[in-house]
Amino acid sequence: MLTKQLDDKSYHQFRIFLEQQCGIVLGESKQYLVKSRLAPLMAKFDIVSLTDLITQTLNPLKRQLRAAVIDAMTTNETLWFRDEYPFELLKKRILPEFKGQRTQLKIWSAASSSGQEPYSIAMAIYEYQQSNPGAFPGGVQIIGTDISNTMLEHCKNAHYDSLALSRGLSLERRKQFFEVSDNGMLKVKDFIKNMVSFRQLNLLNSYSLMGRFDLVFCRNVLIYFSPELKSKIISQIHGTLNKDRYLFLGASESLSGISQDFNMIRCSPGIVYQKK
Numbered sequence: 499m500l501t502k503q504l505d506d507k508s509y510h511q512f513r514i515f516l517e518q519q520c521g522i523v524l525g526e527s528k529q530y531l532v533k534s535r536l537a538p539l540m541a542k543f544d545i546v547s548l549t550d551l552i553t554q555t556l557n558p559l560k561r562q563l564r565a566a567v568i569d570a571m572t573t574n575e576t577l578w579f580r581d582e583y584p585f586e587l588l589k590k591r592i593l594p595e596f597k598g599q600r601t602q603l604k605i606w607s608a609a610s611s612s613g614q615e616p617y618s619i620a621m622a623i624y625e626y627q628q629s630n631p632g633a634f635p636g637g638v639q640i641i642g643t644d645i646s647n648t649m650l651e652h653c654k655n656a657h658y659d660s661l662a663l664s665r666g667l668s669l670e671r672r673k674q675f676f677e678v679s680d681n682g683m684l685k686v687k688d689f690i691k692n693m694v695s696f697r698q699l700n701l702l703n704s705y706s707l708m709g710r711f712d713l714v715f716c717r718n719v720l721i722y723f724s725p726e727l728k729s730k731i732i733s734q735i736h737g738t739l740n741k742d743r744y745l746f747l748g749a750s751e752s753l754s755g756i757s758q759d760f761n762m763i764r765c766s767p768g769i770v771y772q773k774k
Contacts, residue, residue, distance in 0.1 A: 501547040502537050504529050508549045515556055520568055520645055521702045521731075522722045535570045542566070569646045576611040578618050578666035580717070581749050583768040585622045588713075591765060592744060593626050596712060597633045606708065606738070608701060608716040610642030612662070613653035613694075615715060617686055620693040621675055641708070643699035653696045656686035702727065705734045712740055718748035725756070732757045736773060745771040 512532060513524045524531070536551060543563055545551045554560050555567045579585050596603050607616040620640055627633050644650050657679055663672060676684040685691075699708070701719070714735050720728045735745060736759045745760060747753070753760055753771060760771035 501549075502533050502540075504533060504548050504552070508552045511556060512552045515552075516568075516571060517724070519564075520572055520700060521724070521727045522571065523724050532571075536567060539563075539566055539570060565647070569648045572645050572649075574609075574611050574718075576614045576718075578614045578663075578671075579622075580615065580618075580666060581768075582666075583765075584715070584717070584746050584770075585618060587765050587768050587770060588619070588622050589626045592713065592770070593623065593633070597630060599634060599636055599712075601636045603634050603636065603638045603713075604709065604711045605638070605640045605713040606711045606715065607640065607642040608699075608714065608735075609719040610644050610649075610653060610696065612649055612658075613642065613656060613686075613696075614662075614666070615717065616640050616642035616653070616694045616696075617656070617675075617690060619715065620690045621671060623693070624675075624690060638693060640694045642694055642696045643708075644696070645698065645700045647698055650696050650698055653694075656691050657681065657683045658685070659683050701731050701734075705738050708738055710740050711738050712743045713746070714739060714744070715746045717746055718751070720747065720751050720756075728756050733759070736760070739773045741773065743773050745773070747771065 509529050509532065516522050516524060533548060536548060540546070540548065540551055543551070543554075543566070545554065551563075551567075555563055558564075605619060607619060610616050623634075623638055623640075642653055644653070658676075663676070663684055672684070675687055675690050677687055679685040699705070716731070716735060720731065723731065732753065736757065739745065747769075749768075753762070759774055761774055763770050763772055
C-alpha cells in the first residue's frame with residue numbers, strides 16, 4: 499500500500515535539495531504541492547512511501563529518480579499569448595526597431611515549459627511580417643530553454659490537445675497556425691515550428707553557450723527563486739543581451755531591488771526593461 503504522508507524532516511530536506519538543484523524555493527507549508535507532484539512517481543519507481551522516495555532522491559547515485567523528481571517539480575502550466583500585452587507591445591513598439599536589421603534577430607524564451615511562449619512569439623513575429631513585407635532581412639532565431647527534458651520533448655513535438663489549445667488561443671490563430679496530426683491532436687504548422695529551436699538549460703548554470711540576444715523573455719520565472727538567485731539570474735541575462743536590447747518579465751515581476759543594470763520603460767499597457 500502506497501503511503502503519501504510526508505513528515506516535517508523529509509519536507510525540510512527536500513526543500514533544501516530542490517533549491518540547490520534548480521533554485522526553486524518552496525514555502526513552509528507546500529507539502530500538498532510536493533505530494534501531488536511526486537505521488538505518481540511512487541508507482542513508477544516501485545517506492546511505497548513518499549518519505550522513502552525523498553530519501554532516495556537525496557542519494558546522488560539515483561540519477562534517474564532525481565531527474566524525474568526535478569521534472570515533476572518544475573513542470574508548470576502555461577498558456578498561449580499569456581497576458582496578451584507583451585505580444586502586442588512586441589509588435590507595436592519593439593519589432594519596428596529591428597525591422598531593417600541585417601543581422602539575425604535573436605530571441606530567447608527562458609523556462610519555456612511546454613512551448614506556448616516561444617511559439618506565441620513566433621506567431622506574433624509572423625503576423626508582424628505579414629503586415630511589414632521584407633522585415634528582418636537577416637532572419638529570426640527563437641530559442642526556447644527549460645530545465646525539464648520531458649517538457650523539451652513536448653515542445654519539439656509541438657502537439658497539443660484541445661484543453662491546451664483552449665487556453666489563450668483565438669479561433670483565428672488556431673486555424674492559421676495549427677493542423678490536425680495523425681494522433682488526432684493539433685500540431686503547430688511547420689512554418690512556425692521551424693522558427694523555434696529548443697535546448698536544455700538550468701537557469702542556475704552558466705549561459706556562456708547561449709550566445710547573444712536582442713530580446714529575452716524571462717516571464718513568470720523569477721517568482722520561484724530567492725532574492726539572491728534572482729539577482730544572479732538577471733545579472734547573467736544582462737550578459738547575454740546586446741547593447742540597448744530588451745528584457746520582458748512577468749506581469750507580477752519587477753527588477754526593483756534586484757538589478758540596476760536596466761532602464762524600466764513604461765508602456766501602455768505593460769513594462770519592458772532595456773539594458774543600460
